[in-house]
Amino acid sequence: MAFYFDKFEDRKPPEPLKYNPGLELLWQFFITVNLVIGGWYILWRWTSSLNPEALWFAIPLALAETCAYIGLVLFSINLWKVKDYPRRSPPQTIQQCIHHELSEDRPIRIDMFFPSYDEEEELVKLSIVDALKVEYPHKIDIKIHILDDGRRPAMKALAEELGVNYITRNSNEGFKAGNLRNAMEQTDGDFIVICDADTRPFPTILRHTLGYFRDPDVAWVQTPQWFFDLPEGQSLTHTLERRYGAAGRSIGRLVERLYGPVTIGSDPYVNCPQMFYDVIQRRRNWANAAFCCGAGSIHRREAVMEAALKSYAESIEKQRQEQDKAIRKLTGEQDIDEGLSDMMIQQTVLDTEFTPYKFHVSEDIYTSIVLHSDEDRVWKSVLHPNVESKMLSPQDLQTWMVQRFKYAGGTIDIAAHDSPVFRKGMSFAQRVMYGATVWSYFGALWNIMFLLAPIIYLFSGIAPVAAYSQEFYLHLIPFIITNELAAMSATWGISGFKGKSNYLAFFPVNLRAIWTVVKGEQIKFPSTPKDRQEGNFFHLVLPQFGIMLVTAIALIWGWMNYQFNWYGDINISGLIVNTFWCLNNIVAMAGMVLSAFWRPEPEPQTDTGDKEPLAVNV
Structure with missing residues (x-):
């Protein structure tokens, strides 16, 4: 395991996107136009475009488009503006972080938690060694704790070797949330830094984040997660230049100037979370609705305990x-x-049970909901835009899907049993933000229709619209163009193509999560494996491959039907629209299917004799 990290150690995290008021104004203009045109399009679809002879097909598609439009409205409100929380200097004492006056001031106390279950000792050691390097400009009391739910003598010995605290318990009740509760009962820090076993904090994590807590109402600060071991890939310009020379370089530069940076061969599982943290979460700061996402977050103990008492x-x-x-x-x-x-x-x-962190597969977002809905205390959350730690990415498709299923299932389970949208104490903006998160996971229900619609048309010759006429294009094309322009201006500097493709290709996992909650089954708490799982993962993408295969056959069949006029109402206009639609769906599925076969580049073989375990000086 240790040698795996060596080649990535010098990598630097991406800088947060610089705020550009011109781009923000451009985004707000384009999305406003897009939403108006989109509303006009949806109204036209329901009132003037349904094929009366195929309502069984026309109505489900129009309903899917309406649901997608609602998601667009929610997403647009989320991304409306950037309003970073003001950065303040690191506090010198605890008095500078609380409302009430203390009889005797003192340095701030910090607990850094590293929950672990079955991770290798060597992996945890790397995290603890980096935690020991955390610095602060003032006197501070930092205690590091290994929370071992595996009850391993080797982990206890590691804690003793590194001079940190070791905490365990007799059972695994509540899984990670229970592990955190047990640790809170045995510690007394003013602030708690939540890490995972593979979270390696930077020395600056406290110096850059504790200043936010000068506002006594700030409950937690979430920092972006950065997976430092992802394949970096190459720019589109470089890739095309290598293959096609100067002509390829010119084409690549033109595309990237128009569309923004495009990287080829990086992040096969779309683990790079910059779109989520730097765009989606960061732009929730204006509504005080950035929720906690676990590792890399700093919590005020007082807030967590108040939320626990209220929930209790x-x-x-x-x-x-x-x-x-x-x-x-x-x-x-x-x-x-x-x-x-x-x-x-x-x-x-x-x-x-009294639980500081809810016994739930998504205990982090659940705690956020409880704090944001506190009617007696308006707790604030902060998304700090700079990366302050690094961690491992999922190493294979199976691990990635386990992780995504937990995210989807946990969120849907919360929506079904304790929806933040209807919870007392939430502001309207917060309800919208949490609603956008929940709505996105239900997207699989209507994405299925977007995948099947062109297939149905090409096989049956039956159109879901009254006609693929000039009126159809006048309503659809302006919506598509303004939507792309809005998306480009909103996410300039981050390529969003993979994210949009995987959102469509993610439908089997989301559907399984929805069905699990509907059946009343509990979403399980499997820990995410840190080592690469070997094997054939093609069976995990059979639904996506099936969509690709059937779509390709439908394309061939549709063009043959048009050529020989076998049956149905296949015309050149409808054929062209559905051909582009099919190609988009095939490309979207292809990324997921290919990820099942991705393997890391093999290490160069050198005859160096037996390797010694990685030595770390503390």
């Missing part, structure tokens, strides 16, 4: 109301004996 009280009250309702139904009486009611409350208190 809410849980007991909810159970009491359900019990009262059940007893009234059983006895047929309106009033319940006070003694019986008090006894039930006492039993509920004993049976209910």
Whole structure:
């Protein structure tokens, strides 16, 4: 494992996108025009374009387009503007971070948590060694803790070797959330830095983030996650130049000037999270709605405990109301004996777990929801735009899908049982932001229709619109053009093509997550493997490959039907529209399918004899 890191150690994280008010104004102009045209298009689709002879086809497609348009509206509100939280100098003492006056001031206390279950000791060692290098311009009390849910003697020995604290427990109840709760019971830091076993913090993480906590209402700061081991790839310009010489270089430069940077051969699983953190999460700062995403976040202990107490009280009250309702139904009486009611409350208190972090597969976003909805205390969240740590990316398609299923399933489960959209205490803007997150995961339901629609047309000869006429193009083309211009101006500096393609190709995982929640099954808590899983992963992309294959056959069939006029209403206009639609879908599926066969470049073989384990000086 250790030698795997050597070739990546010198890599530097990307700088956050520089705020450009001109680009932001351009984005706001284009997206406003796009939403107006999009609303006009959706209205026209429902009122004037449905094929009356094929409503079984026309209505589902129009409904899918409407759902996608709602998602566009939510996404546009999310990306509306950049409003970074003001950076402030690092506080010298805890008094500078709280409302009330202390009788005696003192240095800030920090707990750095590294939860672990089955990760290699060598991997955790690299993280702890980097944590020991964290610096701060003032006197500060930093304690580092290995939270070992694997109860391994070797991990305990590692903690003793490095001079850090070792915390374990007798069971794995609550998984990571339970592990964090157990650690909080045994520590007393003012702020908690949440890491994963492979999170390697930079020396600057506290110096750059604790200044936000000078505002006593800031509950947590989330820093971007950076996977430093991703294939870097090459620019489109360089790739085309290598293959086609000066002509390729000119074409590549032209494309990148018009569309922004395009990288070939990088990030086969789209693990690069810059689009999520630097665009989506960062632009939630204006609405105080950037949610916690686990590793690389810094939490105010007071806020976490207040959220836990509030959630605990809410849980007991909810159970009491359900019990009262059940007893009234059983006895047929309106009033319940006070003694019986008090006894039930006492039993509920004993049976209910007090959990600083919700026992949930998405405990991080759940804690964010509880804090953001606190009606008694307007807690603030901050997305710090600079990368302050590095970590490992998923190394294979199976690991990547396990991780994405947890994200999707956890979010959908929260939406089904404790939706932030309807939770008391949320501002309207926060409801919209959380709603956008939830809505995006339900996108698989209508993305299926976008994948099947051109196939149905090419095989059946039945169109979902009354006609592929001039009126159709007058409504559709302006919407597509303004949408692309808006997306380019909103994400300038980050290539968004892979993200959009994978959102479409991700439908099997999202559908499985939705179905799991609908069936009432619990989303499991498997830890994400840190080592590459070897094997054939083609079976994981059979749905995407099936879509590619059927779409390609439909294309051939449709053109043959047009040529020989076998049946249906295949005309050249509809054929061209659906051909481009099919090609877009094939390209979108192809990236996911090819990722199943991706392998890291083999290491050069050198005769150096037996390698010694990586030595780390502390």
